[in-house]
Amino acid sequence: MKTIEIHTPTQNSVITCERGSFQKYARDFLGGHQNFVLTDSNVHAIYGQEIAEVFGNTPVYILPAGEENKNQKNLFSILQAMIDAGLHRNSYLFALGGGVVGDIGGLAAALYMRGIHCVQIPTTLLAQVDSSVGGKTAVDMGKVKNVVGAFYQPEAVLVDGSFLKTLPAREIRCGLGEIIKYGALNPSILDNLLENADRLFDLDYLSEITSDCIAHKAEVVRLDEREQNLRKSLNMGHTTAHALELNYGDLSHGEFVLVGMYYELKIAVAEGLATAEYADLLSGLILRVLGEAPRYAGLEKAAEFARLDKKNAASDVVSMIVPAGYGVYAELKLPFEKYRDYLVRFAGK
Numbered sequence: 431m432k433t434i435e436i437h438t439p440t441q442n443s444v445i446t447c448e449r450g451s452f453q454k455y456a457r458d459f460l461g462g463h464q465n466f467v468l469t470d471s472n473v474h475a476i477y478g479q480e481i482a483e484v485f486g487n488t489p490v491y492i493l494p495a496g497e498e499n500k501n502q503k504n505l506f507s508i509l510q511a512m513i514d515a516g517l518h519r520n521s522y523l524f525a526l527g528g529g530v531v532g533d534i535g536g537l538a539a540a541l542y543m544r545g546i547h548c549v550q551i552p553t554t555l556l557a558q559v560d561s562s563v564g565g566k567t568a569v570d571m572g573k574v575k576n577v578v579g580a581f582y583q584p585e586a587v588l589v590d591g592s593f594l595k596t597l598p599a600r601e602i603r604c605g606l607g608e609i610i611k612y613g614a615l616n617p618s619i620l621d622n623l624l625e626n627a628d629r630l631f632d633l634d635y636l637s638e639i640t641s642d643c644i645a646h647k648a649e650v651v652r653l654d655e656r657e658q659n660l661r662k663s664l665n666m667g668h669t670t671a672h673a674l675e676l677n678y679g680d681l682s683h684g685e686f687v688l689v690g691m692y693y694e695l696k697i698a699v700a701e702g703l704a705t706a707e708y709a710d711l712l713s714g715l716i717l718r719v720l721g722e723a724p725r726y727a728g729l730e731k732a733a734e735f736a737r738l739d740k741k742n743a744a745s746d747v748v749s750m751i752v753p754a755g756y757g758v759y760a761e762l763k764l765p766f767e768k769y770r771d772y773l774v775r776f777a778g779k
């Protein structure tokens with residue numbers, strides 16, 4: 431078992447990384463209160479019986495699976511169900527699922543009576559290694575991702591590696607996108623990944639490296655909960671990832687993070703921020719997971735989504751966090767036209 435704590439001005443968050451932690455610890459939070467479980471249809475189909483065993487007659491809200499359901503309509507439907515269940519200020523919301531359940535559930539917990547307790551129980555690799563930790567919660571509105579949200583730290587996160595055994599390989603790839611991102615930010619994680627490049631899909635290895643990634647993120651969040659400076663580093667690859675995700679949608683979030691990092695590395699080399707040798711090292715890891723980087727037609731339209739990204743300070747500048755060397759990153763701000771031309775040059779077909 432590994433326990434990692436994040437102390438922020440608003441909440442102490444305790445992250446427990448242990449196989450079996452769901453069965454072992456989740457019921458400790460029930461404490462005779464009115465509580466609420468949020469999960470999604472895929473997770474419920476597999477784990478419905480375990481959920482019933484652990485939570486007894488606690489109401490369970492089953493969100494239809496998929497990113498398109500992380501929206502304001504479902505957020506308000508969840509809040510209505512929380513009212514119907516008679517939740518009060520001491521109640522706990524358990525968000526048991528991937529990043530979609532974690533993000534919308536975390537936001538529902540933040541909003542209900544201006545904030546009730548939240549326990550995140552992430553069931554995808556991506557959610558375990560990234561989204562369940564650090565208190566970013568949100569829903570999408572129309573084509574704008576994560577545009578309505580709050581920083582709201584969960585009181586506890588139970589990272590239980592045994593959920594990974596039912597994850598499709600594609601979802602493992604998504605989590606690896608975020609893990610390689612941590613490699614680009616932290617030299618010891620990168621060394622670990624390079625040494626274990628043949629074990630990237632081995633679930634035991636992934637459980638081990640997950641706690642190193644969480645420890646890295648916890649320190650970043652402790653120092654900069656509200657993303658004023660250091661936390662921006664965690665958005666590496668995400669500007670291009672979100673632009674491609676919104677325009678094409680043929681891959682999922684974590685896969686697009688890998689694609690985004692791959693092309694932003696090329697931009698970093700072209701801008702003289704990273705060496706070609708370093709780019710080859712990191713790209714080698716990315717391609718081990720991705721197979722090959724997809725190429726797209728019509729990137730001019732995708733680039734427009736990067737223009738709308740909430741990380742930009744102005745509409746004619748595209749801002750992104752790029753890998754710049756071993757454990758080094760840089761914030762690159764490019765005039766929109768220059769960014770668009772790079773994207774077409776490197777990712778176009």
Ligand code: NAD
Nearest residue numbers: 472473495528529530531553554556557561566593596597
């Ligand atoms: P997801 O929640 O859609 O889960 C992916 C798929 O796996 C879904 O079909 C789900 O039903 C299924 N699934 C979940 N657990 C399973 C299990 N154990 N076995 C079998 N199937 C399972 O997607 P995700 O990749 O977990 O998360 C992506 C979301 O996370 C996006 O909305 C993204 O914006 C968000 N995100 C948030 C943060 C943050 O800091 N809050 C960080 C990164 C990503």
Ligand code: GLY
Nearest residue numbers: 564566661664665
């Ligand atoms: N996933 C980016 C962050 O939590 O800040």
